[in-house]
Amino acid sequence: MNNQDFNYRNGELGIVALESCKGIGEKIDNRIKAKRESEETFLIPTEEIRFSNGEGKVKLSESVRGKDIYILCDVGNYSCTYNMFGIENHKGPDEHFQDIKRTVSAIRGKARRITVIMPLLYESRQHRRKGRESLDCALALQELERLGVQEVLTFDAHDPNVQNAIPLMSFENLYPTYDIVKTIITEEKDIETNKDKMLVISPDTGAMDRAIYYASVLGVDVGLFYKRRDHSTIVNGKNPIVKHEYMGRDVENQDVLIVDDMIASGESVLDIAKELKARKARNIYVATTFAFFTEGLDKFQKYYDDNIISRVYSTNLTYIPPELEKTEWFRKVDMSELISRIIHRLNKDESIAKFMDATYVLHELLNNKKK
Known part of the structure; x- marks a missing residue:
């Protein structure tokens, strides 16, 4: 034709x-x-x-x-x-x-x-x-x-x-799942996608279906963080998070992939990364469809420098500022x-x-x- x-x-x-x-x-x-x-x-x-x-x-x-x-x-x-x-x-x-x-x-x-x-x-x-x-x-x-x-x-x-x-x-x-996974595998040469070495984490109950899909495709287990909120208070239109409660198997010496649809301020993802690192997780990767970084990049840079997060992956489906592309910890997924x-x-x-x-x-x- x-x-x-x-x-x-x-x-x-x-x-x-x-x-x-x-x-x-x-x-x-x-x-x-x-x-x-x-x-x-x-x-x-x-x-x-x-x-x-x-x-x-x-x-x-x-x-x-x-x-x-x-x-x-x-x-x-x-x-x-x-x-x-x-x-x-x-x-x-x-x-x-x-x-x-x-x-x-x-x-x-x-x-x-x-x-x-x-x-x-x-x-x-x-x-x-x-x-x-x-x-x-x-x-x-x-x-x-x-x-x-x-x-x-x-x-x-x-x-x-x-x-x-x-x-x-x-x-x-x-969904950009294929493109994200392909980019992670291409970039992270040492990552091992097997049940004994890796875990997919959902940052809240709303993202659980996404995490289950990633986990089933990769052939690994899934874990969940539950956001315990203070429902008596509203800050910036939301009930503030009191604590992240973890449900899932031990993460010690595991590579962890946190998956979500978007990063806004990133506070929730970083809190979870800190909790995972305290539980002795090895490398922590974040995969998201949209990365807004509404409160800037400094906190993510600090968490990278402190060896809490290893990499953040996001698509170019929304605007990515030049300063973000230049960072060592961010990788763009071209859609x-x-x-x-x-x-x-x-x-x-x-x-x-x-x-x-x-x-x-x-x-x-x-x-x-x-x-």
Whole structure:
């Protein structure tokens, strides 16, 4: 099948990589061009314009009529700035989401299909109600549906059940497990993935399913830390953690992999690492889909210098600042190959089921390492 054939089966491919996704968008474009042996870019030139009072608009510089459009946006990218009344402002998640809506509006219904790829799902931390409060993630998804978006692709949603808010719209929740494990095995030459030498740890009850999956794929045991909270107090919108209680087998002289969907301040992960080190764990690795480091890198650097943590692995699905990439203890997991494969197949109207479950390819990867 030649390039012309699969370009037009679902509409000619067009990728709108918004400012927040320029870097990974170019990588994805290059990989798809290589797959299709094409010299033409699939990226559609886009301008995100801000007026001096903070209002904005999105302008597309070429036709999208009849195209299969994929809008890429990283709502967690805080490095994007604009001037308002002479003051430099950083874009937050709300402004990035508004730019997605502006892009859909600029398309004006001329595209054959619109898919939004939000690696970090907008407002995913506010996915359910506890009392009289807003339900932001569900509202955002319903808004995209009303605007004519046919499909949303995201990674490691805080709670995938939020898709129940849009039962008639396609919602795909993907996981970077294979890419993370592959990067760890490539980087950590001495790590031994067997039951006697390694343990996977869940930092809380919410991440237990993720930890069980990692453990079952790697063929090792799983442990759990339970967060005992003070429910009489609220600090920064949360009940503060009083103590981390451990449930699981002995970790002495074991390599430990702590897995979670995100690192915000990192306080919880570091507390657990300290507890594990006190129990004489050997090397402590952290694997996460999104690394925010909302309170800076200094504390992680200190824990690395003190030999408490060995390495932190995270994807480039959200913004990684240059100073983080330069540290000895951080390793980036590039996801552009997976996203390019998914866009390539969806545009050809082919199944992406094999990307939803990485178990088989992970077993292949680990068997090859043992050989």
